[in-house]
Amino acid sequence: MDTVPLTPRLEDCGVRRASTTWSSRTRVTRSPSPDHADHKHNKNSRHVSRTSSFRSTLSRGLSFISFRPPSFISLPFSRHSDPETSTLFSARSRTSSSIDSGRESLVFGIGTTEKLTHKWPRPQSLRTKPETQRHGATGAKLTHEAVSALLEGQGLGMDKARQWPCFKWFLLLSEITVFLYGAVAMIYVLSIWFRTSDLADVMYVADYDILVLITLAASILLLTAMVGLTGTLLNFRPILAIYTLLLWPALIAMLAVGYTGYKRATLSLDRKLNFSWSQYYTPLGRLLIQNSLRCCGFYSPLHEAAPSHRCYSRTALPGCKGKLYRFQHGNLGTIWSATFALVLLHLINIAVALLCSNHVTKTFGKGVTPRQYRLTALDVQADLHKLSKFYRPEMSKASSSGMFREDKEDTFTWGNAYR
Structure with missing residues (x-):
């Protein structure tokens, strides 16, 4: 080729x-x-x-x-x-x-x-x-x-946080405030329960019911704040609805604490203390109050005193009526005034939750695809x-x-x- x-x-x-x-x-x-x-x-x-x-x-x-x-x-x-x-x-x-x-x-x-x-x-x-x-x-x-x-x-x-709408920021700030005063209340009651100071025994004996109510209110507030933060960060509106619902039991618990403290502090406190010392306080409770306040008996060492190495008939210690009255008046006044002040803030948080919990995202509605756009x-x-x-x-x-x-x-x- x-x-x-x-x-x-x-x-x-x-x-x-x-x-x-x-x-x-x-x-x-x-x-x-x-x-x-x-x-x-x-x-x-x-x-x-x-x-x-x-x-x-x-x-x-x-x-x-x-x-x-x-x-x-x-x-x-x-x-x-x-x-x-x-x-x-x-x-x-x-x-x-x-x-x-x-x-x-x-x-x-x-x-x-x-x-x-x-x-x-x-x-x-x-x-x-x-x-x-x-x-x-x-x-x-x-x-x-x-x-x-x-x-x-x-x-x-x-x-990202810079893409959040203003409603989400308001809701997050509201939940943080709920968490803060709930945490402060919980720290306060834990210090009473674990007797971190000498005066904690006085409140443990004289205001046991108020101590239980504060513990219940603080627990509800912390639970509510955690639920709200979870729903806000996840943009999950059903969780935010639960958060808004839990704010109401927390409000009721706070009102119970404030009302009980106000009623006890302002309506015949001296008579209530006299009656409680004679009828409700046990010998161990009287002994705890006497050791904490450095006193003996209610009016004097000869009046319903709990005997101890400090409290006896000829002791020089005064009676516990004056010291107990001043402590209860100041402590109960602080409790009910702080509680009612937080109630106003809590009402604002409820309003913010009602207005903003449905607008944590820019999406309108529940995100369900309309019928005309569904794949067939x-x-x-x-x-x-x-x-x-x-x-x-x-x-x-x-x-x-x-x-x-x-x-x-x-x-x-x-x-x-x-x-």
Whole structure:
């Protein structure tokens, strides 16, 4: 057989650029040559195939993320492409791949039903460009950035504090105040229960019922505050409804504490103390009061005293009536005045909860999809019918001659770009 003459390769730079540059309207090619493509051509083609395959996989799992198709169609470069053309292609490809605005289809060249793709907006965290895109990263790096943002919970309910509405801030401040005065009340009653001071025994004996009421009110307040903080941080409105409901039992407990303390402190306190010392206080209770106040008996050591090594008939200690009266008057006055002051603040917190617990997010309603936007079987069939009209272009088998090898590689690269 005679040797087939080969077409000589042109060395002009302008011809080489025209032979490797694709346009949306025309394509200028040169005559085939038997030269083999180098490793750079294979790496570029494999990168385009992997990137397009990764985008196809991502679009199945995350239906609200898609990528804009490039503004022009370009094939990977052959071994004859110069560095300037490669730089131009990489620069344009960086700016063409980004997260879309919800108006373009997921599949390039195929429009799908709105209910299957972009009927609802994407999360707010994905509307801005990731950091990698700003610095020029494309392809798999960009898609990994989007996936990482979703896995970290951005845009899925745990939004940033700077994106909170003002109603959520007011509700959070209200819950913090409920937690604070509930914690202060709990610390106070715990110091009484564990007898951290000498005067704690006096209140433990003389005002046991008020001590129990304060403990109950503090427990309800702390529970209510924790429920409210949980509902606010999770943007869960049913929990916030429970928080608003629990504020009312807490209010009742606070009113019980304030009313009991006010009634005991202002209505015949001296007579009540005299009657309680004779009828209600046990010998152990009298002994605790005598040791705490440094006194003996009620009027004198000879009047219903609890004997001890300090309290006996000829002791110089005074009676407990004056000291007990002054302690009870000051302590009960502090309790009921502080309680009624907190009741006013608690009423403000109830009003804030009623007004703001339903507006912790910018979403109106319960987030249920309206009936006209729900996906039905007819929508799926219509989308399937639309997708079935598009088929992958058939690839013709090239000749076994070596002179068509380069055209064969370009054809396979063009087919991989559509996968």
